[in-house]
Amino acid sequence: MTTLGHEQSQSLGPFDVEESVPLLFRFPLNLSAYLGLGFICIVGCTPRNPEVWRLNPEYEDRLADYADVGGYEIRPPKGYTPSQRDVKDSELEARGVAWTTPPRPSGTAPLLMVVVSQHPGAELTTAQERVFKYLRNMGKSKVGWSQTRVETGTINGIKFxxxxxxxxxxxxxxxxxxxxxxxxxxxxxxxxxxxxxxSQDVESESLTLAEAAAMTFRRK
Structure with a gap:
């Protein structure tokens, strides 16, 4: 057009958003073409029931084999290299995996990220509220900001x-x-x-591919 917001009752520690890049994956800035997309089906998914999102078969050959992420799995784009970080303390247990490519001459790079987090004993908000907090944090370092409305649907039976x-x-x-x-x-x-x-990038094509990858997310 992919981070976790911060709230006092369920601090995400290393996952807090700062300057658009989560501390969990604070790569050098030449790898910081970070992540973030919402919906209206574009190229990476097929026309569908508004509540069911599926992979467009045309993108099958551009995705790699399934990769594990904390008891779930996803097919990242081919040619992307993964980096994994784990965090565990009394308030948070999380695994994050980010896939990216070598930086372009401009210093930017596409990046797809999946974070699976557990918050023992915390009073959890809703997924929609997490999206709103994410958008507020991302917007702090942007001008000319715009966003779509928050919508809900399912990917392989999981509501997002x-x-x-x-x-x-x-x-x-x-x-x-x-x-x-x-x-x-x-x-x-x-x-x-x-x-x-x-997912986030300066090029729309990589976001379309990242969205196609998101459509493959599933339980193991």
Whole structure:
């Protein structure tokens, strides 16, 4: 047009959003073409019942084999390299996997991320509220900000809330500064936590491919 917002009752620690990049994956800035998309079916999915989202078969050959993410799995785009980070303390247990490519000459790169988190003993908000917080955080470092409404649907039987956003990145000394970014995010609530799928880039084609990958997310 993929991070977790922060709230006092269920702090996400290393997953908090700061300058559009979660601390869990605070790569050097030349890898920081971060993540985030919402919905209206575009190229990466097939026309469908508004509550059921599926992979467009035309994208099958552009996705790699299934990769594990904390008891779930997803097919990332071919040619993307994964990095995994785990966090565990008394308030949070989480696994995040980010897939990216070598940076472009501009210093940007596509990035797809999945975070599976557990919040023992916390009073959890809804998936929709997590999306709203995510959008508020992302918008803090953007000008010309716009976002879609938050909608809900299912991917392989799992209910998600999602939204798309766009804006010009406003962060001096960043290779993204002054660049038009677009992104998406999906959140689902589990019994004890949340799952986030998100992507962000300066190029729409990589976001379409990331959305196609999101359509493959499923339980193992």
């Amino acid at each position: 809330a999602h939204a798309r956003w766009s804006g010009i990145h406003n962060q001096p000394n960043s290779p993204l500064d002054g660049k038009q970014l677009e992104g998406f995010v999906y959140f689902t609530k589990t019994e004890t936590g949340f799952i986030q799928i998100s």
